[in-house]
Amino acid sequence: MLKFKTTILYVAVFGLGALAMWFAPHVLNVSHDYAEQMKAHHGSSEEGQVNHSHDEVNMPGLQGKDTTESEVDDLKTIFKNHKQITRTVENISNGITTTTETTDDKLRDALVRHVVAMVARLAEKRDPKIIIQSPTLDKLFAESDAIKTNITMTALGIVVTQTSTSSIVVKALQTHAAEVSDMARRGMEAVHERMLN
Numbered sequence: 001m002l003k004f005k006t007t008i009l010y011v012a013v014f015g016l017g018a019l020a021m022w023f024a025p026h027v028l029n030v031s032h033d034y035a036e037q038m039k040a041h042h043g044s045s046e047e048g049q050v051n052h053s054h055d056e057v058n059m060p061g062l063q064g065k066d067t068t069e070s071e072v073d074d075l076k077t078i079f080k081n082h083k084q085i086t087r088t089v090e091n092i093s094n095g096i097t098t099t100t101e102t103t104d105d106k107l108r109d110a111l112v113r114h115v116v117a118m119v120a121r122l123a124e125k126r127d128p129k130i131i132i133q134s135p136t137l138d139k140l141f142a143e144s145d146a147i148k149t150n151i152t153m154t155a156l157g158i159v160v161t162q163t164s165t166s167s168i169v170v171k172a173l174q175t176h177a178a179e180v181s182d183m184a185r186r187g188m189e190a191v192h193e194r195m196l197n
Contacts, residue, residue: 065129077110082187089177094163096177101157132191136176143169
């Protein structure tokens with residue numbers, strides 16, 4: 001008899017759980033679809049553009065599993081002032097050459113510190129795993145032994161040449177360089193768009 005009551009109790013609890021799972025999305029109009037949740041979170045304008053409602057002041061997405069406060073501050077400076085950055089990328093047969101510059105002294109310092117720190121991290125295989133980080137960067141950290149980097153300072157910024165004998169790594173370098181250029185051009189909008197895809 002006790003077994004029967006326990007079974008009835010389990011069935012009742014399971015039934016209530018199933019009812020709750022049906023009730024929430026249908027009656028409360030909650031969607032389990034990720035794309036719809038993101039659209040609801042971001043909203044959209046009449047032109048179909050996404051209106052991001054993220055914290056553009058504190059930028060919590062710039063935190064990582066292994067980031068220092070100064071690294072995060074540099075990223076905040078870069079994103080907040082991205083319109084003052086000029087950047088060119090040359091895809092070469094075995095990699096990339098990027099030139100990133102600005103006339104703003106504070107922004108230039110942040111850019112140079114960020115680039116130098118990331119090159120050092122790459123050499124040490126210390127992936128910061130920043131929340132908004134592109135999966136392409138994860139690939140580069142995994143294959144960092146196959147990357148050769150050369151840095152040259154300019155009056156307004158920094159030139160980085162990265163090469164590899166691996167065609168897969170070369171493609172990842174070129175993809176990442178294009179992603180960084182897009183972020184320099186459009187700021188957080190580019191990041192949010194990539195994360196929605």
